[in-house]
Amino acid sequence: MPVFTDYLWFNTKKRQEFIRITDDVAEIVRKSGVHEGMVLVSAMHITAAVYVNDWEDGLISDFQEWLEKLAPAGLPYRHHQTGEDNADAHLKRTLMGHQVIVPVTKGTLDLGPWEQLFYAEFDGQRRKRVVVKVMGM
Amino acid sequence: MPVFTDYLWFNTKKRQEFIRITDDVAEIVRKSGVHEGMVLVSAMHITAAVYVNDWEDGLISDFQEWLEKLAPAGLPYRHHQTGEDNADAHLKRTLMGHQVIVPVTKGTLDLGPWEQLFYAEFDGQRRKRVVVKVMGM
Amino acid sequence: MPVFTDYLWFNTKKRQEFIRITDDVAEIVRKSGVHEGMVLVSAMHITAAVYVNDWEDGLISDFQEWLEKLAPAGLPYRHHQTGEDNADAHLKRTLMGHQVIVPVTKGTLDLGPWEQLFYAEFDGQRRKRVVVKVMGM
Numbered sequence: 001m002p003v004f005t006d007y008l009w010f011n012t013k014k015r016q017e018f019i020r021i022t023d024d025v026a027e028i029v030r031k032s033g034v035h036e037g038m039v040l041v042s043a044m045h046i047t048a049a050v051y052v053n054d055w056e057d058g059l060i061s062d063f064q065e066w067l068e069k070l071a072p073a074g075l076p077y078r079h080h081q082t083g084e085d086n087a088d089a090h091l092k093r094t095l096m097g098h099q100v101i102v103p104v105t106k107g108t109l110d111l112g113p114w115e116q117l118f119y120a121e122f123d124g125q126r127r128k129r130v131v132v133k134v135m136g137m
Numbered sequence: 138m139p140v141f142t143d144y145l146w147f148n149t150k151k152r153q154e155f156i157r158i159t160d161d162v163a164e165i166v167r168k169s170g171v172h173e174g175m176v177l178v179s180a181m182h183i184t185a186a187v188y189v190n191d192w193e194d195g196l197i198s199d200f201q202e203w204l205e206k207l208a209p210a211g212l213p214y215r216h217h218q219t220g221e222d223n224a225d226a227h228l229k230r231t232l233m234g235h236q237v238i239v240p241v242t243k244g245t246l247d248l249g250p251w252e253q254l255f256y257a258e259f260d261g262q263r264r265k266r267v268v269v270k271v272m273g274m
Numbered sequence: 275m276p277v278f279t280d281y282l283w284f285n286t287k288k289r290q291e292f293i294r295i296t297d298d299v300a301e302i303v304r305k306s307g308v309h310e311g312m313v314l315v316s317a318m319h320i321t322a323a324v325y326v327n328d329w330e331d332g333l334i335s336d337f338q339e340w341l342e343k344l345a346p347a348g349l350p351y352r353h354h355q356t357g358e359d360n361a362d363a364h365l366k367r368t369l370m371g372h373q374v375i376v377p378v379t380k381g382t383l384d385l386g387p388w389e390q391l392f393y394a395e396f397d398g399q400r401r402k403r404v405v406v407k408v409m410g411m
């Protein structure tokens with residue numbers, strides 16, 4: 001059973017940025033040689049998310065506005081007593097989820113017609129990683 | 138190592154509907170012949186969720202009312218400028234989660250006493266799919 | 275391919291409690307003998323969560339306050355007509371997520387620098403379980 005591991009690196013220019021990663025993950029699956037199995041895509045930093053949804057700029061804006069409403073920046077979070085200022089980023093990433101598993105069928109990502117994988121950065125402007133682990137046969 | 142893939146299809150009568158799928162997934166695991174492993178159950182459409190929680194109608198109503206409060210329909214979402222009217226369905230499914238992994242132990246779903254699998258439709262009245270992928274030995 | 279299953283038991287003193295379980299999961303992975311693969315860590319009760327985030331008491335307080343705001347206790351939930359009083363615990367655990375998958379690379383949990391695994395109990399003071407399933411080679 002092949003198990004194949006790779007990492008995606010990000011260093012966003014803006015503090016918050018949503019980046020489509022479907023093709024990057026598909027390429028890692030291709031390299032893995034796995035024909036039938038699963039691929040785990042998981043943020044390794046706790047202020048970033050990995051999620052599956054629509055590749056449509058309006059909806060991405062809607063997500064960002066919604067997250068700001070449910071998990072606002074600028075509140076007097078206790079976490080900020082440590083010198084940090086990113087508690088909202090921890091909450092936002094929790095709402096979006098930090099990992100997805102995609103089934104691999106006949107060598108390709110078994111996604112529905114509108115499913116796209118995204119990396120959502122909520123505290124960027126520094127190097128961060130996503131682990132991609134493919135397992136199957 | 139067997140890897141077994143199947144799909145569940147839904148075409149709900151109402152726009153929003155919650156459907157218990159524990160038995161359907163258990164049947165696919167039985168057919169797979171996997172004795173020890175995991176089964177991924179993942180919505181292939183981006184306005185539907187798959188989640189694990191209680192099989193109790195009151196709680197399901199509570200979930201629906203709560204989702205309407207946190208991710209209301211009828212707001213002037215940017216996504217609607219594309220002609221769509223379902224941005225809230227994308228947000229609701231994000232809160233519930235779009236996939237679960239269930240451990241398979243001794244040939245059966247290794248679930249706690251109250252754990253039940255549900256498909257939650259937020260923009261139904263058309264054909265939609267859930268992928269079920271079993272992996273193990 | 276080894277598949278290894280173990281369970282963690284909890285019986286919290288307080289109704290709500292957040293417990294770090296990174297070392298417990300790492301120990302199960304060590305016992306499994308899996309060198310390359312994945313480990314599923316999943317709450318078997320529907321009023322508890324398993325999540326990955328920071329090991330910092332201030333942030334844990336922020337999470338708890340935030341969950342109380344988004345999914346308050348004490349509302350007249352329909353679920354309470356069954357005699358239960360814990361509908362908010364079902365909602366809170368949904369926000370946090372009930373399971374994570376951690377990649378296992380070179381025999382250890384492949385976690386980022388600040389990633390820690392937590393069990394979040396929202397209706398404790400009784401025995402509850404988390405299933406830990408390791409799969410790989």
